[in-house]
Amino acid sequence: MSPEPAPVPRPPLDATRVREVMKNRGMGDLWVSQATGSTNDDLVARSKAGPLAHLSVETTEHQVAGHGRLGRGWETPDRSSLAISIYFRPDAGFDPAGLPWLSMLCATAMVQALNERTGLAAGLKWPNDVVAGGFKLCGVLAQLVLTPEGPAVVVGAGLNVSQERAELPVPTAGSIALLGGRTTDRSELMAGYLDKVADLYGAFAAVHGRAGEPGPGDALSLRQAIARHMVSIGHQVDAHLPDGTVLRGTAEDLGAEGALILRDSAGKLHHVLAADVFHLRRSDGNYA
Numbered sequence: 542m543s544p545e546p547a548p549v550p551r552p553p554l555d556a557t558r559v560r561e562v563m564k565n566r567g568m569g570d571l572w573v574s575q576a577t578g579s580t581n582d583d584l585v586a587r588s589k590a591g592p593l594a595h596l597s598v599e600t601t602e603h604q605v606a607g608h609g610r611l612g613r614g615w616e617t618p619d620r621s622s623l624a625i626s627i628y629f630r631p632d633a634g635f636d637p638a639g640l641p642w643l644s645m646l647c648a649t650a651m652v653q654a655l656n657e658r659t660g661l662a663a664g665l666k667w668p669n670d671v672v673a674g675g676f677k678l679c680g681v682l683a684q685l686v687l688t689p690e691g692p693a694v695v696v697g698a699g700l701n702v703s704q705e706r707a708e709l710p711v712p713t714a715g716s717i718a719l720l721g722g723r724t725t726d727r728s729e730l731m732a733g734y735l736d737k738v739a740d741l742y743g744a745f746a747a748v749h750g751r752a753g754e755p756g757p758g759d760a761l762s763l764r765q766a767i768a769r770h771m772v773s774i775g776h777q778v779d780a781h782l783p784d785g786t787v788l789r790g791t792a793e794d795l796g797a798e799g800a801l802i803l804r805d806s807a808g809k810l811h812h813v814l815a816a817d818v819f820h821l822r823r824s825d826g827n828y829a
């Protein structure tokens with residue numbers, strides 16, 4: 542009989558390491574709790590209680606009441622996954638049209654960090670999921686917050702790191718450990734993710750109004766940086782809409798307004814907004 546595989550170690554997060562990256566990238570404060578309901582909720586509450594520094598971050602070792610898109614739940618077991626929420630408050634005021642972009646920006650940052658750090662071929666399942674090997678590794682949730690200083694955004698990412706199969710809630714979910722990723726070091730993964738968020742934010746700010754040195758190609762470069770990682774492009778997909786109908790088409794590109802551009806069988810183009818999609822699935826039955 543072969544011995545049971547050794548369980549993946551689950552050490553505590555090294556907050557010093559994460560803080561160092563945040564300091565180097567000019568980010569805000571970091572709060573780490575042992576357990577909480579939802580890191581998004583915590584950051585929203587903080588932002589309403591007093592001014593927060595732009596790019597402040599909330600994380601927890603154990604999130605017990607995480608939430609996902611459209612009111613779905615999100616499971617983040619103790620030390621085996623990451624729940625990271627980031628506060629975005631552009632100096633020049635936040636244009637709410639930027640909300641889907643911030644969500645896609647964070648998902649893309651996670652894709653880039655996973656590709657570099659774990660060696661997994663991660664991709665973006667538009668609008669807000671990060672997948673690898675046909676499994677969902679990470680989900681992203683952006684929330685608009687009305688703070689006393691004006692509108693701001695909290696974007697939370699939940700990353701499955703070292704869960705075993707039985708610890709994942711649905712068959713379409715995967716973890717870095719299950720997929721054989723090179724590292725399950727949550728501190729490294731978190732630092733890598735925040736570093737990529739800081740990189741991509743420059744391109745976002747050029748378009749959506751934070752003082753900076755926008756280059757003329759920045760609007761395009763953000764869209765291209767995101768589109769490059771979208772796994773649906775070139776595949777036939779079914780967009781399940783809130784009214785129960787399904788729009789089927791080949792995913793062609795990411796539109797200027799953040800919409801998925803689908804071409805139906807009659808050749809007609811449809812711009813589908815994230816807010817209008819209940820589920821996006823490949824028409825061939827594969828998850829991603």
Ligand SMILES: Nc1ncnc2c1ncn2[C@@H]1O[C@H](COP(=O)(O)OP(=O)(O)OP(=O)(O)O)[C@@H](O)[C@H]1O
Binds near residue numbers: 609613678821
């Ligand atoms: N740790 C987790 N990993 C993956 N899925 C999770 C996890 N915790 C909860 N879930 C839930 O499992 C379900 C998985 O749905 P799935 O992501 O496959 O649907 P989806 O339509 O692709 O999601 P989305 O609306 O985010 O695109 C969702 O309800 C999701 O919130």
Ligand SMILES: O=C(O)CCCC[C@@H]1SC[C@@H]2NC(=O)N[C@@H]21
Binds near residue numbers: 579626680681699700
């Ligand atoms: O796939 C989804 O529907 C999005 C899941 C988002 C989960 C993250 S975990 C950190 C943050 N806190 C929450 O309550 N939700 C997000």
